[in-house]
Amino acid sequence: xxxxxxxxxxxxxxxxxxxxxxxxxxxxxxxxxxxxxxxxxxxxxxxxxxxxxxxxxxxxxxxxxxxxxxxxxxxxxxxxxxxxxxxxxxxxxxxxxxxxxxxxxxxxxxxxxxxxxxxxxxxxxxxxxxxxxxxxxxxxxxxxxxxxxxxxxxxxxxxxxxxxxxxxxxxxxxxxxxxxxxxxxxxxxxxxxxxxxxxxxxxxxxxxxxxxxxxxxxxxxxxxxxxxxxxxxxxxxxxxxxxxxxxxxxxxxxxxxxxxxxxxxxxxxxxxxxxxxxxxxxxxxxxxxxxxxxxxxxxxxxxxxxxxxxxxxxxxxxxxxxxxxxxxxxxxxxxxxxxxxxxxxxxxxxxxxxxxxxxxxxxxxxxxxxxxxxxxxxxxxxxxxxxxxxxxxxxxxxxxxx
Amino acid sequence: xxxxxxxxxxxxxxxxxxxxxxxxxxxxxxxxxxxxxxxxxxxxxxxxxxxxxxxxxxxxxxxxxxxxxxxxxxxxxxxxxxxxxxxxxxxxxxxxxxxxxxxxxxxxxxxxxxxxxxxxxxxxxxxxxxxxxxxxxxxxxxxxxxxxxxxxxxxxxxxxxxxxxxxxxxxxxxxxxxxxxxxxxxxxxxxxxxxxxxxxxxxxxxxxxxxxxxxxxxxxxxxxxxxxxxxxxxxxxxxxxxxxxxxxxxxxxxxxxxxxxxxxxxxxxxxxxxxxxxxxxxxxxxxxxxxxxxxxxxxxxxxxxxxxxxxxxxxxxxxxxxxxxxxxxxxxxxxxxxxxxxxxxxxxxxxxxxxxxxxxxxxxxxxxxxxxxxxxxxxxxxxxxxxxxxxxxxxxxxxxxxxxxxxxxxxxxxx
Numbered sequence: 034x035x036x037x038x039x040x041x042x043x044x045x046x047x048x049x050x051x052x053x054x055x056x057x058x059x060x061x062x063x064x065x066x067x068x069x070x071x072x073x074x075x076x077x078x079x080x081x082x083x084x085x086x087x088x089x090x091x092x093x094x095x096x097x098x099x100x101x102x103x104x105x106x107x108x109x110x111x112x113x114x115x116x117x118x119x120x121x122x123x124x125x126x127x128x129x130x131x132x133x134x135x136x137x138x139x140x141x142x143x144x145x146x147x148x149x150x151x152x153x154x155x156x157x158x159x160x161x162x163x164x165x166x167x168x169x170x171x172x173x174x175x176x177x178x179x180x181x182x183x184x185x186x187x188x189x190x191x192x193x194x195x196x197x198x199x200x201x202x203x204x205x206x207x208x209x210x211x212x213x214x215x216x217x218x219x220x221x222x223x224x225x226x227x228x229x230x231x232x233x234x235x236x237x238x239x240x241x242x243x244x245x246x247x248x249x250x251x252x253x254x255x256x257x258x259x260x261x262x263x264x265x266x267x268x269x270x271x272x273x274x275x276x277x278x279x280x281x282x283x284x285x286x287x288x289x290x291x292x293x294x295x296x297x298x299x300x301x302x303x304x305x306x307x308x309x310x311x312x313x314x315x316x317x318x319x320x321x322x323x324x325x326x327x328x329x330x331x332x333x334x335x336x337x338x339x340x341x342x343x344x345x346x347x348x349x350x351x352x353x354x355x356x357x358x359x360x361x362x363x364x365x366x367x368x369x370x371x372x373x374x375x376x377x378x379x380x381x382x383x384x385x386x387x388x389x390x391x392x393x394x395x396x397x398x399x400x401x402x403x404x405x406x407x408x409x410x411x412x413x414x415x416x417x418x419x420x421x422x423x424x425x426x427x428x429x430x431x432x433x434x435x
Numbered sequence: 436x437x438x439x440x441x442x443x444x445x446x447x448x449x450x451x452x453x454x455x456x457x458x459x460x461x462x463x464x465x466x467x468x469x470x471x472x473x474x475x476x477x478x479x480x481x482x483x484x485x486x487x488x489x490x491x492x493x494x495x496x497x498x499x500x501x502x503x504x505x506x507x508x509x510x511x512x513x514x515x516x517x518x519x520x521x522x523x524x525x526x527x528x529x530x531x532x533x534x535x536x537x538x539x540x541x542x543x544x545x546x547x548x549x550x551x552x553x554x555x556x557x558x559x560x561x562x563x564x565x566x567x568x569x570x571x572x573x574x575x576x577x578x579x580x581x582x583x584x585x586x587x588x589x590x591x592x593x594x595x596x597x598x599x600x601x602x603x604x605x606x607x608x609x610x611x612x613x614x615x616x617x618x619x620x621x622x623x624x625x626x627x628x629x630x631x632x633x634x635x636x637x638x639x640x641x642x643x644x645x646x647x648x649x650x651x652x653x654x655x656x657x658x659x660x661x662x663x664x665x666x667x668x669x670x671x672x673x674x675x676x677x678x679x680x681x682x683x684x685x686x687x688x689x690x691x692x693x694x695x696x697x698x699x700x701x702x703x704x705x706x707x708x709x710x711x712x713x714x715x716x717x718x719x720x721x722x723x724x725x726x727x728x729x730x731x732x733x734x735x736x737x738x739x740x741x742x743x744x745x746x747x748x749x750x751x752x753x754x755x756x757x758x759x760x761x762x763x764x765x766x767x768x769x770x771x772x773x774x775x776x777x778x779x780x781x782x783x784x785x786x787x788x789x790x791x792x793x794x795x796x797x798x799x800x801x802x803x804x805x806x807x808x809x810x811x812x813x814x815x816x817x818x819x820x821x822x823x824x825x826x827x828x829x830x831x832x833x834x835x836x837x838x839x840x841x842x843x844x845x846x847x848x849x850x
């Protein structure tokens with residue numbers, strides 16, 4: 034099987050999640066990705082972990098290792114003129130450049146599409162920034178939490194109508210970074226596809242905030258359509274749709290359609306309370322959730338997670354366990370599909386990583402090499418590709434360019 | 436205006452609800468001809484969900500939910516229980532590049548539209564299925580719903596207030612996540628086909644796709660055998676890092692007081708000193724209790740109460756502005772009204788879409804989260820009413836005569 038993207042050469046100037054994830058999606062389908070990192074410090078993901086035994090080490094961060102497998106690693110200080118020249122030389126040979134430099138940093142080092150396109154008009158350059166390359170917030174500072182909060186999704190999550198004192202709650206991890214990266218990969222591939230016909234590259238400007246505003250479920254439209262503000266304090270119109278505790282863990286109780294509720298009632302052995310008028314349909318169960326919750330908590334509390342999950346699914350009720358990480362790694366379903374992959378890394382050792390988000394029938398998703406150690410491929414890329422001679426390499430090193 | 440990057444690409448779109456329509460929306464954004472195959476006998480779930488336009492009755496064509504995620508697409512109504520409908524669907528596939536669906540495993544096969552069948556009609560067809568559990572494995576026939584995917588993928592167990600129970604994401608996060616990954620897969624497959632002539636089938640499990648964006652939790656476990664603790668809005672490497680209460684909105688909305696918050700993330704000691712000065716407490720910048728990350732983490736409860744004592748007496752947008760001017764990452768915890776009316780930046784970037792819809796009129800919808808310099812992307816039209824383009828697609832794409840269409844319509848195949 035041929036790799037889908039093996040003809041693409043990608044340069045990544047990426048920190049943390051967004052640009053590295055966009056480039057990873059392409060690397061895992063065979064694109065050649067050369068990742069440029071700052072000499073000395075490298076990608077900030079190297080300092081975020083998780084780390085084995087909670088001991089920070091730049092080559093052992095789980096986040097970094099996951100995002101950067103299948104990439105070549107080169108250190109390059111593009112803020113120095115000699116470093117920028119090498120970047121231009123690399124970009125001249127590339128199809129795509131993906132970066133997530135903060136716009137004021139782009140200005141400072143002089144990175145712009147027009148400048149790179151002068152030497153390579155076929156180049157597709159994708160800029161992933163918190164708020165996009167234009168507009169009054171272009172230069173605003175941002176971190177994962179503030180971008181997530183700017184996107185209209187964070188405000189929806191929290192303790193619910195009975196706990197107005199609790200603030201909105203971010204979800205775990207780096208969802209803003211991942212969503213920006215995934216949307217950027219889509220837009221980048223769109224530009225690459227267009228280039229097959231036009232022969233011309235272009236600049237793609239991705240706004241992290243906008244990728245989140247674009248996925249506000251039905252909630253955003255409550256303002257333009259009904260002049261209703263949606264927040265974490267809204268009541269769920271339909272019930273049950275809640276996580277509940279079993280004897281050995283948590284399960285998500287989910288009955289959206291009436292037939293699902295009827296099947297659940299039968300699964301519970303048709304208790305008399307379930308036939309009360311106040312629980313007669315999904316809207317009434319929403320209105321009277323506080324009463325329903327008492328009955329359900331009692332019954333669910335006596336069950337075990339996997340047994341209730343299986344029994345519900347046998348009756349076409351879409352319950353799901355509240356999976357712990359251990360549950361995911363132990364899942365017979367995921368094992369049978371071969372989701373997790375084991376990767377051996379020269380410094381970090383061997384462990385399991387999340388695998389392919391999509392299984393392709395004709396083109397493989399595969400791990401060809403582990404994430405690079407800092408500057409691992411300087412010789413191979415700068416020497417081998419650009420013909421930088423050993424004496425100049427030493428000079429660049431002493432100036433801190435590489 | 437130049438053509439979109441995907442102009443000339445046609446998608447036979449059998450998707451419904453959210454994940455699938457979100458996938459094909461990305462392709463419509465880039466100029467692909469996305470034709471949704473729908474039926475009035477079992478309408479898309481989102482056509483029957485709110486929000487509904489003020490002062491107008493609920494109806495299959497007026498849902499804000501549907502109208503958001505189906506912008507720029509066409510709608511072809513086909514009732515598969517009537518003779519002729521299946522044949523039309525197959526003829527449409529023969530004229531398409533991509534077939535997308537997010538039905539449960541096996542549904543397309545049962546309809547007679549499985550990949551093996553479609554490959555006979557169009558050998559280089561690209562087909563993607565975005566099901567909850569994927570096409571293989573012991574749970575492949577399990578039923579999946581958007582809200583249940585968040586706990587299933589592990590996100591709920593990781594999300595929550597300190598010492599509290601597992602929480603949700605507040606929306607069906609796994610759906611758009613699957614959709615955008617599906618769009619990427621389709622583009623990679625289109626690129627491959629353009630170079631090699633080879634089509635393919637792609638099997639996506641929304642569950643797996645959601646785990647692909649959770650490495651921090653999963654790898655803590657695979658490296659250390661440990662379940663990460665729920666830490667609310669905090670962060671191991673930044674402090675302060677949280678969501679702080681500001682003044683309530685000045686005006687009530689629908690008779691209800693609306694509270695407002697600001698998100699603040701301080702990434703290093705210098706940013707902390709800038710924040711301390713901005714809140715009028717410059718002495719705290721070098722106070723040994725807060726001067727270093729380790730000190731701020733050790734005194735985080737006190738740190739957070741100092742900041743909230745300052746923020747709670749001010750409007751959230753003002754707090755964000757003051758902190759940004761001081762060089763601190765901060766943003767209003769934006770709600771839909773803020774984004775729609777108060778965020779000057781989104782307005783300046785011309786992000787929102789205001790196109791006429793035959794039933795709801797002009798309502799503001801969310802637009803395209805990226806811009807392209809050479810092949811501009813633009814939402815071409817509002818979401819279609821059910822079957823709005825049936826005649827157009829049958830005549831223009833499939834070459835049916837008016838008489839043939841009339842016969843099909845009389846038989847009920849176009850409902």
